[in-house]
Amino acid sequence: MKRRLRGAAVIELENVGYNYGGGELLNAVSVQLAPGSFHFLTGPSGAGKTTLLKLCYGALTPTSGRVRAFNMDVQGLDRDQMAFLRRRVGVVHQDCRFLDHLPVIENIALPLLVSGRELSHEEANLNELLNWVGLSERAHALPPELSGGERQRAALARSVILSPDVIIADEPTGNVDWEMSQRLLQLLVELNRMGKTILVATHDLSLIRAAKNQVQARVLRISNRQLQLAGADL
Amino acid sequence: MNDGRLRRLILGDAQANRVVPPSGFTAHLTLFVSGAMAFLAVFALALSMASGRLADRWASELARAATLRINAPAEQRVAQTEAALEILRQTPGVATARALTGEEQAALLAPWFGSSLPAGSLPLPQLIEVTGDDQGYDAQGLRLRLQAEVPGAVLDDHTRWRAPLVEAARSLRRLAWVSILLIGGATAAMITLAANAALAANAQVIEVLRLVGALDSYIAQAFIRRFTLRALTGAAAGVALGMIGVLLMPEASDEGGFLTGLGFQGWGWLVPLMIPPLGAVVAFAATTRAATKRLGELS
16 A cells, blocks of 8 residues: 655654653653654653553643644643544554443444444445454454453454554553564554554564564653653664 | 434434443433332322312302392391392392202201201391302492392302412412422432433443544433433333323212312323423433533543
């Protein structure tokens, strides 16, 4: 698929700081995610990776600085505008966040449902997506019945169903074996080749190394409350 | 509310309805409260309508009726009665005037003295039943003329005891309406509590829905529709039971007095059918308010 032309940043953090109950977690963080770019975000546990991701999609408000997404000031968005922003940013949460009373296929279709799309018109797309993440056989299983890898793939499928511009994944390979983490990485690389902007938080350096031959990615590292570029591009 | 939202609320969206997991006690609470309140509302409505009818009847019937009492010695009683009847026939606004027979007067006293009362041997005053026409008569003018021409005549136009009776019936009607309003308020309060409990229990569901881009109106609608339909169902059942209860009450009779007249008449039977939609409107408003407030707090 043709790669998008790179232009203005889709998400931009400018001198962002964040305090957790008095303690400073992030200080003067600045980063720009260009359209179609692939970024890894790494750092030790508790360094603020998840916080930084949440700041990117408006789940948290910075205590200082500014977050912009698609040329909009995220802090200035009302709740409805925030909902529309989240339809443009697919998020794979560390704990997946499913509705446990709905089968996998309905969880994956949830973004379609809440955005008012008629599911009967999206059946082919849904089946194609299930096939892509290898969950066709598990479509009607309930989330608690899935393995860790299946949950992560289902979460990835849900994050891309609205064809968002940006995909943010928080430790997507945290609870899966090496083989499954490679498969998830492959899916993210494919999405990037489709022109999606990808930001993946991980502390798994082997995953980053494995991505070396597949995609041109930048590695950002959080250290001492600051964001640094970790060496040269992979 | 726009047409699309109203349509979705009424027709529903089977897929969207499944997003919020079915809740246990809040569903039962809403159904029970709506049913019980609708049941009580039917009786309050029946009381209101019956007391309204009673007030109207007393007001119109008693306003036209009067009694003329001839307190005269036995030898003058017939003459004075005739004179009084003649005056009444000449009085504008008097439709009919009729002297009660001895048997009728005895029947009036029977509740106190029994049916074997020898009314003919007692020095009872002669009673004349007076009925006014639609225009009515000048009671004060009639009194003055009777005073001059029939010294033993006393006109009682029932004003003294009619007004408090009519006022009592009207107060009863007002009380019934206040009860209906209180029932509505209590229903709203209980449904608000149930909706708040459901929203609190589903905080994680709400969080997930927001993360995937759901608008607050979409989330609220899932709760509003559920509670509105539950209230409608519960109220319909309550009204059905209430109407059966009213239907089984004894029919109106003179012997039974006011209590046997408690119920609906004619088109009045259709009025309780408004309770379920009104209950649904109350539930809709209460849940909308609760959901808006709760979703605002969760942001």
